[in-house]
Amino acid sequence: MKKHSKALLYAAIIGLIIVAIFLGFLSGMNNPISWILILALLLIPFIYNKTKTETQLKWKEEYSVGIEVLDLDHKKLINLLNQFNTAYDYAMSEEFERQALDDLIDYTKYHFEREEEIMSDNDYPNFDEHKKQHQDMINQISHMQDKYNEKGHEVFEEVCEFLTNWLIKHINGTDKQYTQHLIERGYK
Numbered sequence: 001m002k003k004h005s006k007a008l009l010y011a012a013i014i015g016l017i018i019v020a021i022f023l024g025f026l027s028g029m030n031n032p033i034s035w036i037l038i039l040a041l042l043l044i045p046f047i048y049n050k051t052k053t054e055t056q057l058k059w060k061e062e063y064s065v066g067i068e069v070l071d072l073d074h075k076k077l078i079n080l081l082n083q084f085n086t087a088y089d090y091a092m093s094e095e096f097e098r099q100a101l102d103d104l105i106d107y108t109k110y111h112f113e114r115e116e117e118i119m120s121d122n123d124y125p126n127f128d129e130h131k132k133q134h135q136d137m138i139n140q141i142s143h144m145q146d147k148y149n150e151k152g153h154e155v156f157e158e159v160c161e162f163l164t165n166w167l168i169k170h171i172n173g174t175d176k177q178y179t180q181h182l183i184e185r186g187y188k
Helices: 003-025 032-053 070-090 094-121 127-175 177-184
Strands: none
Touching: 003 032, 070 094, 070 127, 094 127, 127 177
16 A cells, blocks of 8 residues: 555544544433544554654665765765655645655766866866766656656656665665775865
């Protein structure tokens, strides 16, 4: 069951329980069914929290590339990705979701430019290969953005999963390859 559908299901159950409690109290305050339903209502948030899947990506020190300014960029990208997830999880408007996605893409482009400038200024030997990966990513996220703009919620999870996997794989793989070179050049 999709996250969004699951949240709506819980909301519907809560609504039905509230109606049942009200109807039960119409027959008297000592109706045990109403009190049992109140207890069930109080347990729903705990049940929901136990069964929900965590969509928020958390920064881990293992993601660090050892260059403070780039680590701050990566943290910001994770934060923007989490905002995109939050927009969906809490059923915010599609306009808010689109803005969150646009912000994420715009900052990704900004980060790539900054990273490429740092690598170029420090004569990083694999600069062209790394820059090509950035270009490929920009093309892929543009395609995902078009797909999202066309289909909206229908492709949300695909877009989010793609962005999350790519970001972590890129940070832990390709980005960590420049760390030693930049540190040797005195960049921290």
